[in-house]
Amino acid sequence: MSKHENKAKFGLRNSTLNRRQFIKLAGASAVSVGAMSWSRAPIFAAQPARKRIVIHGERQVTSLGYHNRRETEHVSMVDAGLVTQNPVTLERVPVLAEELPSIKKGTWKIDTQKKTMITVYKLRPNLKWHDGKPYTSKDFEFGWQIAKHPEFPMPDRFVLEMISKIEIHDDRSIVIHWNDLYNEAYAIQYTHVRAFPRHLLLDAFSAGDMKAFANLPFWNKNFVGAGAFRVVEWDGGSRMELEAFNDFALGRPKIDRMTFKTVEDTNTNLAAVLAGEVDFCMRSTISFDGAVILREQWEKQGKGKVLTSPASWTWLNLSRDNALFSDVRVRRALLHAIDRDAMAQNIFKGERIVSHIPLSRVRKSYKTALATASIYKYDAERAKKLLGEAGWKPGSDGVMVNGKGERLEFEFRCTAERRDHEQAQAIIADYWKRIGVRTNIKNMPNRLLNSAENRSRWPGAFIGSHNVTVEEWQERFHTKNIPAAENKYSLENVSGWNDPKKDAILDELNSIITPARSEQLQVEYCKMFSEALPHLPLFFSPEVLVVKKGLTGITPRQESGGQNSSSWNTHQWDKT
């Protein structure tokens, strides 16, 4: 059969493609696609800058506004609030406001009878948005209007709903009327309420389609803020180019340009540091193991600094729903059985500090609280004795058994991706085995642990971690915040600690009190905590920041939490 006949059989005419033409066409298509894609490459609107730094982060920048997933580290580079917080001293620092409202000066008025307050903020003179338009108090009021709109997907409305009215007397004065007492009312940060440029957003907001409004490119790609740096390019969240804002309220930044890149893989980040490609690695970009390698291979050669700060708190929780742990003596025994000091030194190379109370070491009350609290040093014999007092005796196979014939055996969980938690878990399981406690390890990935059925509850023991901030104690430990079916297990008091005395302390801590009284309450609270042991405290866990030689001004935050950000002072960063 001839070629011609073959073609005819397949319905291919002589005018259609032959094989050679097909190959040519395919080649030409490939080249065209390459060329088409190449046109994308040179879009990078970049000019050589005098002082430029490259920052790696683990999470892409989704939103610079109120909603969607937002990261304080990114937002605080491009926007500013009335006030910010120094993450080292925890001091509140005015940024766009001239000063903090104060009771003495009459700019913070409290009516304890009616439970209302008024705070008066005055903006610094000549504030500007990144587009050069004036930043006024009307923009602040507008930002509040956006956030409180019922159809706007603002996640957290706690502070918003305490504000009954915002009065604007002139372009610089903001008078906030509160319908409840709130101890942070004197230091409103951008995470609470922030201004947005009215001149750019008012029309879209007034149109009333809040879904379309929330999806505007303004919130990331075309963002206009009032922070130290302005967005000049935003590449789908994987890269962001920032340029120094000349009219920033606290003065022009010393760095001219910043490139922010999202690199999820911690090993790639480690390689980038070793290759000298990155000036600053934000938290979570370098693993703990990576930090140890960098200390050895990079820091010792004087190429930069690995900064670690004990910012968050790792705990071990014994299920609130499991009767095995209802006796506090059992909880105390289980903590006595763990040699946390040895773990901190041998496993975590001294980078972790043993914690006894849920209070950060930078708080003024820490030393007194620690001195007052019950400390559970490693003592296996004491652990066995406590278990004996609680009615547990060794069974035939060495596992503790109680009068009802129940074995001290339970499931032990942690997050599968958390190597540090898995390391700790394996060692703790071994320590417990030595006193006759049997565990069955069943770890799960983060997304499974956060599903409705696993969130906030586990049948046995669980290693977790969270912020250690006093301001978040209410959410973490108040009885009203115990997760339950009716709140879809979305609340944070996973320990289930239920004690009215403790709640009274937390309520008072959340009210307006003097710093001295606050410290006194913190000490009392820590004492109660150490006696009741709703969580078994393990370690203060470090956050790792990596800073290349020559970059100065970066301060690792001492407490993790929404208000604390290591990029709070980007205008002070410098590169030599």
Add this chain to the structure above:
Amino acid sequence: MLFYVVKRLFQTVPLLLVISALIFTLLYLMPGDPLYRMLEGIPNLRPEDYERLRRLYGFDDPIYVQYGKWLWQLLQLNPGYSREYGQPVFDIIWPALKNTLVLTLAAVVIGKLVAIVLGIFSAVRQYSIGDYILTAVTFVAYSVPAFWLGLMLIIAFSVKLGWLPTSGIVNSDLTPGSWEAIVDWIKHLILPVAVLAISEIIQVQRFMRSSMLEVLRQDYLTTARAKGLSERVVVGRHALKNALIPVVTIIAVTMPRVVGGSTVVETVFAYPGMGRLLFTSIMGNDFVTAMTVVMIIAITVVFFNLLADILYGWLDPRIRYQS
């Protein structure tokens, strides 16, 4: 033939619908809360806030309503808005698709060409030292995970030698369109292309070798040799054409990878392509984006399967498609 193609095209419609429904259900059943990543780390969040956001984002709708809404939007060529990326889905997908096409086409072209040459060499020199070495290298390379190979290449060429960048796609310092920028762009591509190309070589080289060996044993080649044709002509002109037929089909079937990208390689090299987009959208429970990416891949799979069938019939006269 035309009727066959039209019939197959019509069959793809219900097939794609079933695929989309299945994938949507699987993503829906996947453990994890769609709001979790958005809300983690936000203090003072109350149950009513959580419920309000579920309502605003439509997560409280039954699965068939959510699927119906997504499908309706997709049919209007507007699959919606990505929560994970904060942009309309197509605005994210097109740049990622272009990046992936550059990466994978380069890898596929280089990889397949090298694989074909090596496959022919192995077949023609069967049981030679070269064949043994190639076989051994192929099996070793086959066992090496792509992420590990990627990291090793980064350590060697970026950390130790400092020749190539570790990750990303551009250096913002360079003036767009300048020679430096072009060279830098190529430099960014070399390592990820190398990892993907090695994977291509491993897969196709073995296939090409066996296909060539089968053809080399055919009687018509003995006839060709008996006619006095040189070995180069026998192999290059007569054997290669026929040996390539099954390989072309394999190449067509593996082409969807060109569109889908490689999650592992793109993640290791922080390359903003389709594979990385799919990974981050699934990890962030961003179903709208994940579904759209998966559907684009599914359409490509269906299309290239059809193309493979047509090509096979075209290249091999023994194959017939009945009307």
